[in-house]
Amino acid sequence: xxxxxxxxLTGWLSxxxxxxxxxxxxxxxxxRNLAGCIYPSAADAATREKVVxxxxxxxxxxxxxxxxxxxxxxxxxxxxxxxxxxxHLMSPGFMKDDNSRALFISDDEQVSIMINEEDHxxxxxxxxxxxxxxxxxxxxxxxxxxxxxxxxxxDSDFGYLTACPTNVGTGLRASVLIHLPGLVITKDIDRVxxxxxxxxxxxxxxxxxxxxxxxxxFQVSNQNTLGVSEKETLQLIASVTRSIIAEEDHARERLMxxxxxxxxxxxxxxxxxxxxxxxxxxxxxMNLLSAxxxxxxxxxxxCVDIPKINEILLLSQPAHLxxxxxxxxxxxxxxxxxxxxxxxxxx
Amino acid sequence: xxxxxxxxLTGWLSxxxxxxxxxxxxxxxxxRNLAGCIYPSAADAATREKVVxxxxxxxxxxxxxxxxxxxxxxxxxxxxxxxxxxxHLMSPGFMKDDNSRALFISDDEQVSIMINEEDHxxxxxxxxxxxxxxxxxxxxxxxxxxxxxxxxxxDSDFGYLTACPTNVGTGLRASVLIHLPGLVITKDIDRVxxxxxxxxxxxxxxxxxxxxxxxxxFQVSNQNTLGVSEKETLQLIASVTRSIIAEEDHARERLMxxxxxxxxxxxxxxxxxxxxxxxxxxxxxMNLLSAxxxxxxxxxxxCVDIPKINEILLLSQPAHLxxxxxxxxxxxxxxxxxxxxxxxxxx
Numbered sequence: 001x002x003x004x005x006x007x008x009l010t011g012w013l014s015x016x017x018x019x020x021x022x023x024x025x026x027x028x029x030x031x032r033n034l035a036g037c038i039y040p041s042a043a044d045a046a047t048r049e050k051v052v053x054x055x056x057x058x059x060x061x062x063x064x065x066x067x068x069x070x071x072x073x074x075x076x077x078x079x080x081x082x083x084x085x086x087x088h089l090m091s092p093g094f095m096k097d098d099n100s101r102a103l104f105i106s107d108d109e110q111v112s113i114m115i116n117e118e119d120h121x122x123x124x125x126x127x128x129x130x131x132x133x134x135x136x137x138x139x140x141x142x143x144x145x146x147x148x149x150x151x152x153x154x155d156s157d158f159g160y161l162t163a164c165p166t167n168v169g170t171g172l173r174a175s176v177l178i179h180l181p182g183l184v185i186t187k188d189i190d191r192v193x194x195x196x197x198x199x200x201x202x203x204x205x206x207x208x209x210x211x212x213x214x215x216x217x218f219q220v221s222n223q224n225t226l227g228v229s230e231k232e233t234l235q236l237i238a239s240v241t242r243s244i245i246a247e248e249d250h251a252r253e254r255l256m257x258x259x260x261x262x263x264x265x266x267x268x269x270x271x272x273x274x275x276x277x278x279x280x281x282x283x284x285x286m287n288l289l290s291a292x293x294x295x296x297x298x299x300x301x302x303c304v305d306i307p308k309i310n311e312i313l314l315l316s317q318p319a320h321l322x323x324x325x326x327x328x329x330x331x332x333x334x335x336x337x338x339x340x341x342x343x344x345x346x347x
Numbered sequence: 348x349x350x351x352x353x354x355x356l357t358g359w360l361s362x363x364x365x366x367x368x369x370x371x372x373x374x375x376x377x378x379r380n381l382a383g384c385i386y387p388s389a390a391d392a393a394t395r396e397k398v399v400x401x402x403x404x405x406x407x408x409x410x411x412x413x414x415x416x417x418x419x420x421x422x423x424x425x426x427x428x429x430x431x432x433x434x435h436l437m438s439p440g441f442m443k444d445d446n447s448r449a450l451f452i453s454d455d456e457q458v459s460i461m462i463n464e465e466d467h468x469x470x471x472x473x474x475x476x477x478x479x480x481x482x483x484x485x486x487x488x489x490x491x492x493x494x495x496x497x498x499x500x501x502d503s504d505f506g507y508l509t510a511c512p513t514n515v516g517t518g519l520r521a522s523v524l525i526h527l528p529g530l531v532i533t534k535d536i537d538r539v540x541x542x543x544x545x546x547x548x549x550x551x552x553x554x555x556x557x558x559x560x561x562x563x564x565f566q567v568s569n570q571n572t573l574g575v576s577e578k579e580t581l582q583l584i585a586s587v588t589r590s591i592i593a594e595e596d597h598a599r600e601r602l603m604x605x606x607x608x609x610x611x612x613x614x615x616x617x618x619x620x621x622x623x624x625x626x627x628x629x630x631x632x633m634n635l636l637s638a639x640x641x642x643x644x645x646x647x648x649x650c651v652d653i654p655k656i657n658e659i660l661l662l663s664q665p666a667h668l669x670x671x672x673x674x675x676x677x678x679x680x681x682x683x684x685x686x687x688x689x690x691x692x693x694x
Contacts (some may be wrong), residue, residue: 265625272623278612336608
């Protein structure tokens with residue numbers, strides 16, 4: 001499963017969009033629950049199955065869901081699930097316990113909907129660059145389409161009700177995936193994170209909550225969903241992101257002014273290792289790509305472009321690599337094949 | 348001074364000769380003193396001057412010395428002296444105090460003679476590969492030529508008398524410069540050094556006595572000069588070197604059997620960094636070249652050859668780099684220009 005998907009760069013990594021030299025993508029997630037149904041974590045499998053059934057019959061009646069597929073846990077191997085996590089189409093651990101959870105993916109991969117994750121429905125959309133309005137509009141379409149057929153748990157005072165109180169209200173989490181090597185190298189990152197945290201945003205690693213920062217990629221998302229409008233949330237993320245970009249640009253300029261030789265050296269060495277290494281872990285590739293991405297943004301290097309960097313980033317991940325080569329691999333074999341793939345792509 | 352010399356690869360680094368995949372060069376040094384003259388360290392400058400004078404008038408009367416030059420300390424800047432040390436034509440610190448010491452260099456650089464170093468005369472010859480007989484023959488010619496005009500301090504029981512008792516007898520030090528990355532990586536080097544030390548040889552770093560091991564290059568030379576013949580000494584060095592080569596070959600085979608991916612990766616990464624780095628210290632170049640040299644020897648890499656590796660090794664040294672580019676440089680500037688030179692040479 002997914003071998004063909006692995007051969008295509010997912011849309012949010014196209015490298016296009018506003019501020020694409022710093023911001024990889026914008027994401028919006030809407031948490032929704034169905035009125036009168038026990039929430040997934042408290043429900044038994046049969047009750048969860050019913051919710052999947054409601055979703056299925058709704059989807060059958062909606063044109064919007066025609067170009068997409070509904071996947072069940074039973075359809076998938078652990079490798080398939082890892083693949084979907086790497087592609088940011090679902091959260092880690094989802095659908096691994098039984099068959100009472102499901103995932104809808106639109107054919108263009110712009111939208112994915114987790115059914116019976118923490119909430120009954122988690123509608124997610126992603127777009128390249130800094131543009132949270134775009135995934136919001138896309139997710140909103142699916143939200144409306146579902147709302148025409150199914151009744152959401154909604155309180156006129158609070159707004160949408162959710163399993164975790166941190167999502168009550170709009171149920172909206174808007175986030176951007178942002179590349180901040182300048183702030184990491186100048187060690188200004190902690191100061192910037194501390195500053196923006198006070199503005200009501202949260203900073204996480206590449207794979208979301210609880211994940212490590214890899215390749216200097218950070219996810220910035222809104223903290224609050226209660227007492228704010230969707231519009232305010234989108235504006236907050238856009239404006240905080242612009243202030244981070246300004247800090248990052250400032251750090252990059254300072255680096256080029258004060259340590260240009262060292263930075264240029266770091267960039268070219270990273271490129272040289274990617275181009276010639278015979279063994280590469282995914283973490284190392286992410287860190288080397290971070291330097292090369294910085295090099296492209298700072299016009300130090302022009303023999304690779306951002307889409308190519310994104311493609312290598314995506315394919316370097318363990319499940320992607322195995323799907324791409326249609327082969328199950330041990331970690332050692334992956335490190336060897338990953339280096340081969342990187343050399344081939346960067347040639 | 349020496350700018351033109353810096354543009355030519357010195358003969359002993361031609362990359363030719365027996366066992367050239369492990370042994371860079373063979374060297375012979377003869378210590379000689381003139382009968383009836385106080386030894387250099389005990390003599391005053393005027394007395395030392397006299398010895399230089401004896402040498403000069405001897406050289407004037409001998410055809411062998413026609414194709415060469417006699418250099419005095421006053422002729423040289425500190426950079427010039429560093430250059431000659433890097434080229435292994437004289438020992439570190441030589442000629443830096445006053446003008447009463449001199450250095451003869453043959454035009455082909457096969458022979459150099461230090462006058463008033465530790466002994467009155469130190470005649471040295473170098474050849475590429477494992478072949479101590481060749482520099483011995485060359486040094487012997489100059490030894491004989493000098494002996495025709497000047498009387499050496501010689502004792503019928505002891506042999507040649509020298510300033511330090513460790514040189515009394517033959518006055519002969521034969522050595523090879525040998526590349527042992529396999530034994531270093533497998534950590535067998537200490538065992539091998541300990542074994543050969545018992546056979547009457549000494550192991551030193553790249554720049555001789557007291558110098559560090561850089562780029563896995565070792566100098567192996569005989570310990571004894573008393574009670575052994577010249578022939579026995581040359582045979583000892585050749586046979587010990589052959590046994591080290593066997594150990595090194597064994598280590599390389601083991602590496603390729605047990606960790607070929609890691610070794611091949613190490614080799615290609617070194618090449619990638621040399622090819623792309625913008626800042627390189629001389630120590631790093633020596634260590635990276637060591638990996639690339641191993642790669643050439645093991646037929647892992649064929650886009651560079653041994654003469655090219657030797658050329659980069661030579662030119663990476665601080666004084667060579669400055670002579671090559673005809674510019675005095677700060678250490679930071681050298682690291683930058685060195686990387687430029689390496690990229691240019693490896694292209």
